[in-house]
Amino acid sequence: MIGVHDLGGMHHLGPVATGDDEAFHEDWERLTFGLQMLGAAVGDWTADEYRHLIELMPPAEYLQTPYFTHWLTALEALYSSRGFVTREEIRTRQEALRNGAPLPPPPAADSQVAEHLISTMRRIAFEGGGVRRPEVPSSFSVGDRVRAKTLAVPGHTRAPRYIWGRTGTVVSYSGVYSLPDTVAHHRGENPEPVFGVRFDGQELWGPDAEPGTSVTVDLWESYMEPLGLLQTEPTS
Structure with a gap:
C-alpha cells in the first residue's frame, strides 16, 4: 500500500540523526521488544501481518510517535485479536499506571509456554527459523x-x-x-x-x-x- 510509512528515497525530510548506538532508551521499549519476541514464538501471526498493522496507523500518529510505539500498536492489536489479552484489560492497566494505582498481579507463568518460547528462539537463532522454501523455476538470473x-x-x-x-x-x-x-x-x-x-x-x-x-x-x-x-x- 502507499502510505506515510514508505518514506525511503523521499527528499527534504531533514538530516538523519546518527551517533546514538543505544537500541533502547526507556524500560517500556525493552518490554515491547520482549513482547515481540514472545509473540513470534507463541502467536499465530506472521511478520508481514504485523508490519501491515503498523502501516495502518493514522499518518499523523505514525510520524509523531517513537519507533517502539509502532511496534506496541501492532502488538496490542495482535494479542487482543488472538485472545491473549482484551482491549479492556489493556485500558485498565493503562489507567492504573496513569493514576499511580496498584497493578493487578500478572498470571502465573505457564511452563509449557516458557519451554515453547525457549525452543522457538533457539530454532530461530541456530536454524534461521526455517523461512526458506523449496526451489522453484525462476525467470531471472544474476546479470539481468x-x-x-x-x-x-x-x-x-x-x-x-x-x-x-x-x-x-x-x-x-x-x-x-x-x-x-x-x-x-x-x-x-x-x-x-x-x-x-x-x-x-x-x-x-x-x-x-x-x-x-x-x-x-x-x-x-x-x-x-x-x-x-x-x-x-x-x-x-
Whole structure:
C-alpha cells in the first residue's frame, strides 16, 4: 500500500540523526521488544501481518510517535485479536499506571509456554527459523537488467515505492521465500524467488545524485519484469 510509512528515497525530510548506538532508551521499549519476541514464538501471526498493522496507523500518529510505539500498536492489536489479552484489560492497566494505582498481579507463568518460547528462539537463532522454501523455476538470473513494476497494491508489499518504474541489475540470488503481499492477508504463502537488484543513484534521484552511489533492494520475482520483454511505443 502507499502510505506515510514508505518514506525511503523521499527528499527534504531533514538530516538523519546518527551517533546514538543505544537500541533502547526507556524500560517500556525493552518490554515491547520482549513482547515481540514472545509473540513470534507463541502467536499465530506472521511478520508481514504485523508490519501491515503498523502501516495502518493514522499518518499523523505514525510520524509523531517513537519507533517502539509502532511496534506496541501492532502488538496490542495482535494479542487482543488472538485472545491473549482484551482491549479492556489493556485500558485498565493503562489507567492504573496513569493514576499511580496498584497493578493487578500478572498470571502465573505457564511452563509449557516458557519451554515453547525457549525452543522457538533457539530454532530461530541456530536454524534461521526455517523461512526458506523449496526451489522453484525462476525467470531471472544474476546479470539481468530488470524494471521494478509500478504496483497498485491495496495491502502490504515489500517493494518500496521509490524504486517503482526504475531499472536495475540483478546482482544476487537469495532463494525462495513466501510472498509478503499474500501472507500478510492470510491468502497463502505463494513462495517466489528473491533477488538482490542494484539501482544506480542517478536512476533513482536524477543527474544530481552523488556519483557512484547505488542502492541494492531485495525483490520478489513478481515485483519486477525483464527489460527485454517490455512493451514499447509503436513507431510510425
